[in-house]
Amino acid sequence: MPYPTGPGPLTQQRKIRVEATAAPAYTAVMSTQNNQFHTDYQRVAAALEFLANHHREQPSLEEIAAQVHLSPTHFQKLFKRWAGVSPNQFRQFLTIEYAKRELRNASSVLDTALAAGLSGPGRLHDLFVTWEAITPGEYRKAGDGLEIRYGFQPTQFGTALLATTDRGICALRFVTASESATLQNLQAEWPGASFRPVPTETAALAERLFAAPADGEERPFHLFLKGTNFQVSVWRALLAIPAGRLLAYSDVAALLGKPSATRAVASAIAQNPVGYLIPCHRVINRIGGLHQYRWGQVRKQAIIGWEASQQYAIAQP
Numbered sequence: 001m002p003y004p005t006g007p008g009p010l011t012q013q014r015k016i017r018v019e020a021t022a023a024p025a026y027t028a029v030m031s032t033q034n035n036q037f038h039t040d041y042q043r044v045a046a047a048l049e050f051l052a053n054h055h056r057e058q059p060s061l062e063e064i065a066a067q068v069h070l071s072p073t074h075f076q077k078l079f080k081r082w083a084g085v086s087p088n089q090f091r092q093f094l095t096i097e098y099a100k101r102e103l104r105n106a107s108s109v110l111d112t113a114l115a116a117g118l119s120g121p122g123r124l125h126d127l128f129v130t131w132e133a134i135t136p137g138e139y140r141k142a143g144d145g146l147e148i149r150y151g152f153q154p155t156q157f158g159t160a161l162l163a164t165t166d167r168g169i170c171a172l173r174f175v176t177a178s179e180s181a182t183l184q185n186l187q188a189e190w191p192g193a194s195f196r197p198v199p200t201e202t203a204a205l206a207e208r209l210f211a212a213p214a215d216g217e218e219r220p221f222h223l224f225l226k227g228t229n230f231q232v233s234v235w236r237a238l239l240a241i242p243a244g245r246l247l248a249y250s251d252v253a254a255l256l257g258k259p260s261a262t263r264a265v266a267s268a269i270a271q272n273p274v275g276y277l278i279p280c281h282r283v284i285n286r287i288g289g290l291h292q293y294r295w296g297q298v299r300k301q302a303i304i305g306w307e308a309s310q311q312y313a314i315a316q317p
Helices: 024-053 061-067 072-083 087-092 096-104 106-116 136-142 179-189 199-210 229-238 249-255 262-270 297-315
Strands: 122-124 127-134 147-153 160-165 168-174 194-197 219-226
Touching (some): 061 072, 061 087, 072 087, 072 297, 087 297, 147 168, 160 179, 179 194, 229 249, 229 262
Parallel strands (some): 127 219
Antiparallel strands (some): 122 127, 160 168
16 A cells, blocks of 8 residues: 655745754864864775775774774774764674665654654654755745855764755755865755855854754754755655664655655655755665765765664663
């Protein structure tokens, strides 16, 4: 039986604006932590790339550590600091066996998503996400004069471009080539808008997005999305996938009530404008492979492994 589709017009989504605030002292401390995570990520990414290129040889911890110019002891400390688990524990979350086990449990994720309803806010850990959306045609009619405020910030998954408007966050994308190329691509997607750099505002936003929260803290975010009705319905469905869980592209199509639309779903996922917050990284292919990722397969591995590590740590007594 096909899963039902979500509710109707995208322009009727709830419009909730949440201001990003951060005390200066807190921001300074968390900026230091984000810079440390960012530095750690460079070595984590190099280690993951080495593992991917030599997976048949099953390199030892000592061999992997040597590739990133660390002793095994310091490599262990780096992973514990960045992910909260040991390198060997982290590797378990990147195996085909782990991915297939997650896919076998997909039905429970789909059932939970349907019970919660696709029209409601999405949750990513403690992140509470609401949105509004316009189609490209609506933007062409009314988009002139929109101001987009942006900044490049260090995160535990590399440098990210964050962009926001008075109506919500419109972009989060990781830098793969250069900051200037990343910004130019965003400007091309929002013709007619003006762009203003706001490093302090986006630093506070990055802290809220990527920093570990206090117990019981809920972090709300509002998104301003531009896409076709189908694209936005796919992005909305991604918000129903819990942190640390994985679905196949066909599962997302089933969730939308369009089981034959797997390719169209994959195309919409590839156009996700708000990386990490809209968790397109949680979708893999049916046989357990990671498939492509807009910001690089190594980064997708890192995010999947990091989220699984956080869930593992939470589950420990």
